[in-house]
Amino acid sequence: ADRFDILLLPGDGIGPEVIGAARRVLDAAADHFGFELACDERLVGAAAIRAEGAPVSEETIQAAKSSDAILFGAVGDPEFDGGDVRPEAGLLALRKALDTFANLRPVAAIPALLDASPLKREIVEGVDVLIVRELTGGSYFGEKVEAFDYSSDLSVYTKEEVVRVARVAFEAAGRRKGRLTSVDKANVMATGRLWRKVVNEVAEEYPDVELDHVLADAAAMHLIQNPRRFDVIVTDNLFGDMLSDEASVLPGSMGMLPSASLGAPGTPGLFEPVHGSAPDIAGKGVANPYAAILTAAMMFRHGLDRPDVSDALERAVSTATEAGFLTRDLGGDKNTEEVTQAV
Amino acid sequence: ADRFDILLLPGDGIGPEVIGAARRVLDAAADHFGFELACDERLVGAAAIRAEGAPVSEETIQAAKSSDAILFGAVGDPEFDGGDVRPEAGLLALRKALDTFANLRPVAAIPALLDASPLKREIVEGVDVLIVRELTGGSYFGEKVEAFDYSSDLSVYTKEEVVRVARVAFEAAGRRKGRLTSVDKANVMATGRLWRKVVNEVAEEYPDVELDHVLADAAAMHLIQNPRRFDVIVTDNLFGDMLSDEASVLPGSMGMLPSASLGAPGTPGLFEPVHGSAPDIAGKGVANPYAAILTAAMMFRHGLDRPDVSDALERAVSTATEAGFLTRDLGGDKNTEEVTQAV
Ligand SMILES: CC(C)[C@H](C(=O)O)[C@@H](O)C(=O)O
Ligand SMILES: CC(C)[C@H](C(=O)O)[C@@H](O)C(=O)O
Numbered sequence: 098a099d100r101f102d103i104l105l106l107p108g109d110g111i112g113p114e115v116i117g118a119a120r121r122v123l124d125a126a127a128d129h130f131g132f133e134l135a136c137d138e139r140l141v142g143a144a145a146i147r148a149e150g151a152p153v154s155e156e157t158i159q160a161a162k163s164s165d166a167i168l169f170g171a172v173g174d175p176e177f178d179g180g181d182v183r184p185e186a187g188l189l190a191l192r193k194a195l196d197t198f199a200n201l202r203p204v205a206a207i208p209a210l211l212d213a214s215p216l217k218r219e220i221v222e223g224v225d226v227l228i229v230r231e232l233t234g235g236s237y238f239g240e241k242v243e244a245f246d247y248s249s250d251l252s253v254y255t256k257e258e259v260v261r262v263a264r265v266a267f268e269a270a271g272r273r274k275g276r277l278t279s280v281d282k283a284n285v286m287a288t289g290r291l292w293r294k295v296v297n298e299v300a301e302e303y304p305d306v307e308l309d310h311v312l313a314d315a316a317a318m319h320l321i322q323n324p325r326r327f328d329v330i331v332t333d334n335l336f337g338d339m340l341s342d343e344a345s346v347l348p349g350s351m352g353m354l355p356s357a358s359l360g361a362p363g364t365p366g367l368f369e370p371v372h373g374s375a376p377d378i379a380g381k382g383v384a385n386p387y388a389a390i391l392t393a394a395m396m397f398r399h400g401l402d403r404p405d406v407s408d409a410l411e412r413a414v415s416t417a418t419e420a421g422f423l424t425r426d427l428g429g430d431k432n433t434e435e436v437t438q439a440v
Numbered sequence: 441a442d443r444f445d446i447l448l449l450p451g452d453g454i455g456p457e458v459i460g461a462a463r464r465v466l467d468a469a470a471d472h473f474g475f476e477l478a479c480d481e482r483l484v485g486a487a488a489i490r491a492e493g494a495p496v497s498e499e500t501i502q503a504a505k506s507s508d509a510i511l512f513g514a515v516g517d518p519e520f521d522g523g524d525v526r527p528e529a530g531l532l533a534l535r536k537a538l539d540t541f542a543n544l545r546p547v548a549a550i551p552a553l554l555d556a557s558p559l560k561r562e563i564v565e566g567v568d569v570l571i572v573r574e575l576t577g578g579s580y581f582g583e584k585v586e587a588f589d590y591s592s593d594l595s596v597y598t599k600e601e602v603v604r605v606a607r608v609a610f611e612a613a614g615r616r617k618g619r620l621t622s623v624d625k626a627n628v629m630a631t632g633r634l635w636r637k638v639v640n641e642v643a644e645e646y647p648d649v650e651l652d653h654v655l656a657d658a659a660a661m662h663l664i665q666n667p668r669r670f671d672v673i674v675t676d677n678l679f680g681d682m683l684s685d686e687a688s689v690l691p692g693s694m695g696m697l698p699s700a701s702l703g704a705p706g707t708p709g710l711f712e713p714v715h716g717s718a719p720d721i722a723g724k725g726v727a728n729p730y731a732a733i734l735t736a737a738m739m740f741r742h743g744l745d746r747p748d749v750s751d752a753l754e755r756a757v758s759t760a761t762e763a764g765f766l767t768r769d770l771g772g773d774k775n776t777e778e779v780t781q782a783v
Contacts, residue, residue, distance in 0.1 A: 179636070185627045215563045215665050236579075236595065241630035246599040248634035252579065256589040284528045287584035291591035293522070314685035321664060321689045322558050339682055342657035346664045
């Protein structure tokens with residue numbers, strides 16, 4: 098295609114700054130590649146609570162559904178911590194409405210930035226993991242009870258929910274090093290036993306992918322002790338939340354990490370940098386826009402079927418980082434504007 | 441007291457070797473301090489499934505209840521992976537029967553072993569964290585459904601369950617650096633919101649302890665990026681499982697980590713090294729017995745009210761490691777026997 102309808106949802110904190118930066122890069126790419134870009138922009142999160150009374154409005158959900166892809170900034174604001182209306186609910190509602198069941202979070206060591214990692218160089222060098230997190234099931238969306246003196250969360254998985262995310266993970270492993278690690282807690286959880294059984298069944302469709310199973314607690318260890326042991330990891334919503342955040346420390350800064358949340362083929366995906374709203378540095382013009390730009394690259398690859406544009410954006414980011422355009426979180430002194438300009 | 445009834449449950453894999461080592465050290469301590477030790481020994485885990493048909497028998501549970509403390513090895517055996525009867529069920533049944541709701545897992549960097557850590561020295565130096573994990577509630581023990589094409593796990597917490605484990609954590613923080621971090625997922629889970637509310641209420645009883653709240657995904661990051669930021673962490677059963685295993689990589693080897701599972705005052709605690717059954721090295725005489733010995737030390741401190749014996753055991757371990765008595769996992773070449781002898 099050469100015309101794309103993109104919904105921009107900058108959200109809170111540094112969201113507007115990094116999505117603004119990504120948009121400038123997108124406009125430059127549109128000029129260069131000669132495609133047309135129609136961007137709509139709406140509120141989400143705390144910004145939407147303030148202006149529209151809810152963390153995501155019905156109209157915004159409709160706009161998301163009829164777009165080709167959604168480029169999302171971040172949600173979250175200390176003002177609403179512990180309140181009844183939470184900015185995060187906007188993101189959860191979008192995930193559910195779009196049925197984006199597969200969340201792809203690639204984490205790779207960046208040679209120029211190895212020293213930023215808390216891990217020893219010999220541990221982190223060459224790390225290249227893709228975490229595929231189930232995103233619309235489990236304890237995030239099961240029935241919740243909040244009574245005066247007890248609460249409960251129900252985690253449910255159907256076979257079909259595990260099948261579809263497992264397929265995404267096997268496909269991805271097939272395009273990468275051909276190794277898939279499925280993470281569950283089958284020794285304790287009923288959903289974990291279903292998870293393992295279904296992943297084993299789906300494995301029969303992918304004889305070329307090597308599959309192993311690791312318990313979630315052991316996975317949390319291996320990810321730090323020997324992260325190179327992993328190629329693709331597939332896991333449920335809650336374990337995926339923790340393990341992907343844990344993995345995000347490997348390269349030394351979350352400021353380089355994109356993510357893609359994908360639904361069924363033909364439906365719009367939601368693309369979002371991993372870093373969150375970072376209220377402490379919001380509005381200062383120092384936020385690292387690389388993750389948002391790499392997120393736009395994921396959007397072209399996985400959402401808009403334009404791997405050529407994706408490649409160009411990723412190359413531009415490599416060139417800029419290698420040329421020393423580094424924000425503070427990467428140990429440099431460049432601001433958002435300078436980095437965006439360089440890309 | 442000067443007479444202790446101890447139930448030894450060596451279990452599977454390297455369990456019998458390390459509990460055997462701990463027992464020799466206990467006998468030496470009994471001689472030295474002049475207390476009397478009555479040790480009963482029983483089967484648990486895969487060993488119990490083979491001999492008694494269940495991962496823990498009713499008689500063993502009764503013996504545990506009437507002991508002063510339980511010294512536990514490890515459960516788990518690849519033979520039973522994915523089967524219907526699981527060795528782990530023996531441990532879970534004991535935790536529930538003894539109502540050991542507070543699991544204490546201290547993780548500290550050991551100066552002589554800093555280089556074994558996957559983390560940079562400047563990150564891991566001086567780390568000293570105590571994780572207090574709720575151990576008898578949450579998704580481990582809620583109703584489970586296993587149907588043909590779906591499964592579910594229910595996580596329930598009552599106010600009282602949160603109160604009692606929070607008190608243990610506040611007390612521990614008060615005896616340490618006075619800082620407590622409560623970890624939940626209050627932005628998504630109903631149990632997380634109850635957790636946070638109740639911990640805030642209990643905090644009023646402990647005005648001298650400084651409390652903060654961190655989301656579970658963020659905690660998984662901070663634990664690696666900046667582990668010195670933590671003194672005591674309190675969290676639920678499932679998050680505690682993952683975070684304590686994650687934290688166990690900080691010192692470089694799980695082979696030094698003890699744990700204590702405590703119930704109400706006056707009831708027997710269960711004391712267990714963190715490392716697990718390690719079937720790959722079982723029976724070779726090379727297992728690291730330090731964790732089991734440090735676990736015995738925790739038993740004297742938290743279960744038998746003999747901090748003097750505990751101190752002596754901990755000193756003996758420090759002296760032995762500093763003198764270079766290191767097993768293979770610690771980068772040395774000593775075997776179980778040599779290390780035990782040295783202690
Ligand atoms: C903001 C929050 C609801 C969200 C989650 O827990 O899924 C975030 O942590 C993430 O990982 O995208
Ligand atoms: C063996 C298993 C059931 C157990 C758990 O998950 O609690 C173990 O991982 C632990 O942390 O003690």
